[in-house]
Structure formats: C-alpha cells, structure tokens
Amino acid sequence: MLRIVAHVALIAGALALGACGFADSRAPVPEFMRLKEAEQAPPEPPPDVKRVVREQIDVVFINTSYPREVHVAPPHHEVRGLGWTACVRAQLTSATGSALGLQTYIVTIASGKVVDRRRAEIDDICGSEVYEPI
Numbered sequence: 001m002l003r004i005v006a007h008v009a010l011i012a013g014a015l016a017l018g019a020c021g022f023a024d025s026r027a028p029v030p031e032f033m034r035l036k037e038a039e040q041a042p043p044e045p046p047p048d049v050k051r052v053v054r055e056q057i058d059v060v061f062i063n064t065s066y067p068r069e070v071h072v073a074p075p076h077h078e079v080r081g082l083g084w085t086a087c088v089r090a091q092l093t094s095a096t097g098s099a100l101g102l103q104t105y106i107v108t109i110a111s112g113k114v115v116d117r118r119r120a121e122i123d124d125i126c127g128s129e130v131y132e133p134i
Contacts (some may be wrong), residue, residue: 046075047109049086050134059114060107065092065100073129075109083110087126088117 049072053060061067067090075084089104104126108116120126 044082044084044111046077047084047086047112049073049075049084049088049109050132052109052112052114053086053088053107054134056114060088060105060117061090061092064095067092070134071131072134073126073131076125078108081110083108083115085109087120087124087129087131089126089131 053070053072057067057070070088070090073087075086078085085106085108087104088107089102092100092103094100104120105117106120106124106126107114
C-alpha cells in the first residue's frame with residue numbers, strides 16, 4: 001500500500017513540475033526559461049483602394065445592381081487584424097429595376113483583395129469621409 005501511495009505521489013509531483021517547464025515572456029524567471037513573444041507581422045502598406053475596387057467591383061456590388069458613380073474613401077487600418085477598411089459608395093439599382101439611390105458599403109481589403117463587405121451603418125465613419133471617383 002505504501003508503495004502505491006509513493007508511486008502516485010511521484011507521478012503527481014512529476015506532472016506538476018512538468019507543467020511549469022516554460023513560463024511566458026513576463027514571468028519572473030531566468031531569461032532562458034521564458035517563452036519568446038510571438039513576433040507580430042508588420043502591417044501591410046495601404047492599398048490602392050481605387051484600383052482594388054475597380055478590379056473587383058463584382059465582389060463589392062452585385063452585377064445586377066448596375067453600380068454607377070462609384071466613389072471610394074481613403075483606407076484605414078483595421079482595428080482588429082492586419083487588413084484595411086475603406087468606404088465605397090455608388091448609385092445602385094434594385095433587382096426589380098427601381099433606383100435604390102446612393103448606397104454606402106465598408107469593404108475590408110487584405111493582401112490586395114476584397115475579403116469582406118458590409119453595408120455601412122449610421123455609427124460608421126463613412127458619413128464624414130472624403131470620397132474620390134474611381
């Protein structure tokens with residue numbers, strides 16, 4: 001019985017010490033025992049929003065909406081992530097052929113490609129942006 005208790009104690013101690021093998025980069029332990037902090041990738045340079053939207057207009061707008069008078073705002077670095085966001089507005093047509101008027105979208109650009117788009121909301125910054133035609 002004593003032998004079993006001793007083995008259990010040894011195994012528990014080994015597991016407890018094994019879990020403490022490496023500490024994070026801010027732990028108060030010697031430098032060689034700390035994990036290195038992950039190096040952050042440098043942010044990509046601002047994209048040419050005019051070119052990206054012009055080349056990928058079918059990703060931003062549905063083809064049947066016949067986008068006209070397309071304008072873009074300067075890009076802003078994404079709050080979360082490494083991409084860029086920009087506001088895009090255009091005159092659009094509904095599926096029934098009636099005019100929808102001026103519609104504004106926020107596009108997310110990463111590595112020179114539009115990876116996401118959503119309709120701009122009132123609390124977005126698109127209302128105060130300066131737009132240029134593409």
